[in-house]
Amino acid sequence: MASVTITVNGQKRTADVEPRTLLVQLLRENHGLTGTHVGCDTSQCGACVIHVNGKSVKACTMLAVQADGASVTTIEGLADGATLHPMQEAFRDNHGLQCGFCTPGMVMSAVDLVQHNADPSEQEIRDWLEGNICRCTGYHNIVKSVKAGAAAMRKTKTKKK
Amino acid sequence: MYSFDYARAKNAKDAAKLLAKKEAKVVAGGMTLLPTMKQRLAKPSLLVDLAASKDLKGIKKAAKALTIGAMTTHAEVAHSSVVKGACAALAALAEGIGDPQVRNRGTIGGSIANNDPAADYPAACLALGATIVTTQRKIPADKFFKGMFETALKRNELVTAIQFPMAEKAAYIKFPNPASRYAIVGVFVAKFKDEVRVAVTGAGPGVFRVPAWEEALAKKWSADAIAAGAVKAADMNSDIHATAEYRAHLCAVMAKRAVAAAK
Numbered sequence: 169m170a171s172v173t174i175t176v177n178g179q180k181r182t183a184d185v186e187p188r189t190l191l192v193q194l195l196r197e198n199h200g201l202t203g204t205h206v207g208c209d210t211s212q213c214g215a216c217v218i219h220v221n222g223k224s225v226k227a228c229t230m231l232a233v234q235a236d237g238a239s240v241t242t243i244e245g246l247a248d249g250a251t252l253h254p255m256q257e258a259f260r261d262n263h264g265l266q267c268g269f270c271t272p273g274m275v276m277s278a279v280d281l282v283q284h285n286a287d288p289s290e291q292e293i294r295d296w297l298e299g300n301i302c303r304c305t306g307y308h309n310i311v312k313s314v315k316a317g318a319a320a321m322r323k324t325k326t327k328k329k
Numbered sequence: 330m331y332s333f334d335y336a337r338a339k340n341a342k343d344a345a346k347l348l349a350k351k352e353a354k355v356v357a358g359g360m361t362l363l364p365t366m367k368q369r370l371a372k373p374s375l376l377v378d379l380a381a382s383k384d385l386k387g388i389k390k391a392a393k394a395l396t397i398g399a400m401t402t403h404a405e406v407a408h409s410s411v412v413k414g415a416c417a418a419l420a421a422l423a424e425g426i427g428d429p430q431v432r433n434r435g436t437i438g439g440s441i442a443n444n445d446p447a448a449d450y451p452a453a454c455l456a457l458g459a460t461i462v463t464t465q466r467k468i469p470a471d472k473f474f475k476g477m478f479e480t481a482l483k484r485n486e487l488v489t490a491i492q493f494p495m496a497e498k499a500a501y502i503k504f505p506n507p508a509s510r511y512a513i514v515g516v517f518v519a520k521f522k523d524e525v526r527v528a529v530t531g532a533g534p535g536v537f538r539v540p541a542w543e544e545a546l547a548k549k550w551s552a553d554a555i556a557a558g559a560v561k562a563a564d565m566n567s568d569i570h571a572t573a574e575y576r577a578h579l580c581a582v583m584a585k586r587a588v589a590a591a592k
Contacts, residue, residue, distance in 0.1 A: 187335035188366075210364060223404075229434070277430070298427075299431065
């Protein structure tokens, strides 16, 4: 067993796990954060996308032990209390989900995109979402949501300044 | 996944030492190794993680060569202004690997040490005439890639960096598998003062050069110089994604596009 300490959504948490435990298993099974989904378990679908040290990664293709000492943000860490993150709000406003299974990964991936491209074009959004699959094929509204979410994130940023 | 022990190497030397353990394996980004372990196709006794080995990271440009540390991620290469300035084709190649999340974890050293016959980096290394620096020696790319998933690396030898000479012009064009973004065929062309080098990935059992095109392009740097037929269908892979004939055809088309795009 290995002791793994990560800062999840701002909170330091430690668990004893086998080295073969995936990061997504640690989050879901040890820390009870079931917002991060396991879709394909083969790093294709992106339902498990989270942020590790600020960058989006697929939590099904990273070991928990590899994340020891890292800062992790999951979908549960985006909202500010009862106030949704602008990207989450945009997915709701634009009907960016149908069954909702892919949504946590879509939102986490989109937030990472906007971190280094504040105003992505439709093509840039579609290219970026290469690693996120929506089995309902609801891509059109997802792209619309990301565009709106990026605009809302730009606005919040200016307000904060 | 079979169970295993895990250790973080402090640096390349430490990693090489840890690798002495029987059936130990090194993990860089893990984008190939972890899926392979999940399928129980690999069963390491000890996984040596290189992520904390700071000596394996970084991008440096000197007068004659661009040096990229083995643990540099695809995203870091793709977004590096140093790489873009020294060899835009290499940055563009990195940006075309997998998807953003794979690019945030996958590394150049992992990619070339794995030598997947459809990976992108081996084509860049071979066409640019790169030197692979390891914990023991320096290996020219021409002697490094040995065919499907095989390299000149010894069991406890690690890639530490890759040195790319500067080309006058270069480009990489690939016909990606629409699902995985691996190359069905990818062609990297590089024009130097005194020679031209052309490397093809995805098409055959391993990355290879095309001497006929290199000679033709050295005489005349133009897409018309690429003659179909220099790459034979008999040497190509054939699978559900593309037949051998189609791959041979794609080689010439991608090579022409690469020459036209090179800058």
